[in-house]
Amino acid sequence: MHELSRVNVARTRVLVTGGAGFIGTHCCVALLEKGVDVVVLDSLINSELNAMRRVEEISQSKIHFVEGDVRNTPLVKKIITEHNVDSVIHFAALKSVSESIKSPLEYYDNNVVGLISLLQAMQETNLCKIVFSSSATVYGVPDRVPITEDFPTAAINPYGYSKLMAEQLLKDVAKSGEWSIGVLRYFNPVGAHPSGKIGENPKGEPTNLMPIITQVAAGNREKLLIYGGDYPTLDGTGVRDFIHVVDLADAHVAALRHLYANRGIRVLNIGTGRGVSVLELISTFKEVTGVEVPFEIVARRPGDVAECWADASLSNQVLGWKAEQSIEAMCEDAWRWKRDNPLGFAD
Ligand SMILES: NC(=O)c1ccc[n+]([C@@H]2O[C@H](COP(=O)([O-])OP(=O)(O)OC[C@H]3O[C@@H](n4cnc5c(N)ncnc54)[C@H](O)[C@@H]3O)[C@@H](O)[C@H]2O)c1
Structure with a gap:
C-alpha cells in the first residue's frame, strides 16, 4: 500500500478555481466522493452554472459556488477566510492555442x-498548498518519447508560454517560503463521467x-479534419497520450494527499504512458459506439508534433496513482455524454 493512502482528505476544505469547467467538474465529483468540502470560484467564461448542479446530483453533496474572477484578489481572500480553506486546486485559465495566438494579452492576463x-491572496491569508494545472505543451517539440519530467521545456505559442511562466512563478514562490505545490502536466484529457451527466x-x-469527433458522430458537422497523415508514426497520423478525465480527476485527489x-x-506528468494515434482513436470510437466518424486527412498544422506521450x-x-481506464472507456463515456446531452448543460 502506498504511504499516501494513509493521508485523509475528508472534511478538508478545498477551493477549486475553474471548478465549473471540463476537468474541474470531474475533479469536484472526485473530491466530494472523498468527503472533501468543496468551494468553487468560476467566472463562467467557458462554462455554465448548470454543470455545478449536475456535479451535486452525481455526488449527492452540496458545493459552495461563487461566481467571480480569480483576478479579483480581495474576493479570493474573502473566500479563503470565510470558508477556512485548507488548499487550492487551480484550473481557472483559458486553454485554446489558436485563440491565444489571436488574443495573447487576454491569455497572459487570465493565465499569468x-x-x-x-x-x-493565498500568501496574505497564510494558505500555502496549491495544485496547478499545467500541460504537456510545456515540452514544445520533444526530441523523443516517452517524455520524462526532466526533458527541456519550450513554448511555441502564447498559451504554452503562459503555462511555462506560471510554472516558473510557482518554482520561485516555492523557494520563498513554506509552500506545498503540485504542478501537474496533463497530457490529453478526454472522456466524460460514466453517469453521462x-x-x-x-x-x-x-x-x-x-469534442469534434463526437460532434461529427452526432451529425453536427460533416467530417473530422485530421491534420497530417505523413508523420513518421505507424499509420502516419499524430500519436497522443489520451487520458480519461476521471483518472485525471483522481490524480488531483492523490496530489492533494501529497x-x-x-x-x-x-x-509531475499526468498521462497513461501509452501513445495512441488519431486513426486508432477514431476506429476505437466506431468499434465501441457503432457510429461512423467520416474524416479527411489534410496538411499538417504548424506547431503540431508527431508523437507526444508521457513517461x-x-x-x-x-x-x-495510476491511470486505469481504457481507450474504449474514453470513447464510450465521451459519446454517452454527447448523445444524452445534445444541448450540453441546458435542460
Ligand atoms: N483540457 C485540456 O486538454 C487541458 C490540457 C492541459 C491542461 N489543461 C488545463 O487544465 C485547466 C482546466 O482545463 P479545462 O479543460 O477544464 O478547461 P475549461 O475551459 O473547461 O475550464 C476552465 C474553467 O475556468 C473558468 N475560468 C477561466 N478563467 C477564469 C478566471 N479568470 N476566473 C475564474 N474562472 C475562470 C472557466 O469559466 C471554466 O469553467 C486549464 O488550466 C487548462 O489550461 C487542460
Missing part, C-alpha cells in the same frame, strides 16, 4: 495575472479532438 492574484462542453468552436504530507514543489512512472511512484 490570474495565478499571481491567487498566490497573493457531465462532460466537455466548450463554448464556441471546440479545438480539442474528442501536499498535505510534503513541503516544496513537485512537477508516467514518476507520478505513479510519488502519488501512488
Whole structure:
C-alpha cells in the first residue's frame, strides 16, 4: 500500500478555481466522493452554472459556488477566510492555442495575472498548498518519447508560454517560503463521467479532438479534419497520450494527499504512458459506439508534433496513482455524454 493512502482528505476544505469547467467538474465529483468540502470560484467564461448542479446530483453533496474572477484578489481572500480553506486546486485559465495566438494579452492576463492574484491572496491569508494545472505543451517539440519530467521545456505559442511562466512563478514562490505545490502536466484529457451527466462542453468552436469527433458522430458537422497523415508514426497520423478525465480527476485527489504530507514543489506528468494515434482513436470510437466518424486527412498544422506521450512512472511512484481506464472507456463515456446531452448543460 502506498504511504499516501494513509493521508485523509475528508472534511478538508478545498477551493477549486475553474471548478465549473471540463476537468474541474470531474475533479469536484472526485473530491466530494472523498468527503472533501468543496468551494468553487468560476467566472463562467467557458462554462455554465448548470454543470455545478449536475456535479451535486452525481455526488449527492452540496458545493459552495461563487461566481467571480480569480483576478479579483480581495474576493479570493474573502473566500479563503470565510470558508477556512485548507488548499487550492487551480484550473481557472483559458486553454485554446489558436485563440491565444489571436488574443495573447487576454491569455497572459487570465493565465499569468490570474495565478499571481491567487498566490497573493493565498500568501496574505497564510494558505500555502496549491495544485496547478499545467500541460504537456510545456515540452514544445520533444526530441523523443516517452517524455520524462526532466526533458527541456519550450513554448511555441502564447498559451504554452503562459503555462511555462506560471510554472516558473510557482518554482520561485516555492523557494520563498513554506509552500506545498503540485504542478501537474496533463497530457490529453478526454472522456466524460460514466453517469453521462457531465462532460466537455466548450463554448464556441471546440479545438480539442474528442469534442469534434463526437460532434461529427452526432451529425453536427460533416467530417473530422485530421491534420497530417505523413508523420513518421505507424499509420502516419499524430500519436497522443489520451487520458480519461476521471483518472485525471483522481490524480488531483492523490496530489492533494501529497501536499498535505510534503513541503516544496513537485512537477509531475499526468498521462497513461501509452501513445495512441488519431486513426486508432477514431476506429476505437466506431468499434465501441457503432457510429461512423467520416474524416479527411489534410496538411499538417504548424506547431503540431508527431508523437507526444508521457513517461508516467514518476507520478505513479510519488502519488501512488495510476491511470486505469481504457481507450474504449474514453470513447464510450465521451459519446454517452454527447448523445444524452445534445444541448450540453441546458435542460
Ligand atoms: N483540457 C485540456 O486538454 C487541458 C490540457 C492541459 C491542461 N489543461 C488545463 O487544465 C485547466 C482546466 O482545463 P479545462 O479543460 O477544464 O478547461 P475549461 O475551459 O473547461 O475550464 C476552465 C474553467 O475556468 C473558468 N475560468 C477561466 N478563467 C477564469 C478566471 N479568470 N476566473 C475564474 N474562472 C475562470 C472557466 O469559466 C471554466 O469553467 C486549464 O488550466 C487548462 O489550461 C487542460
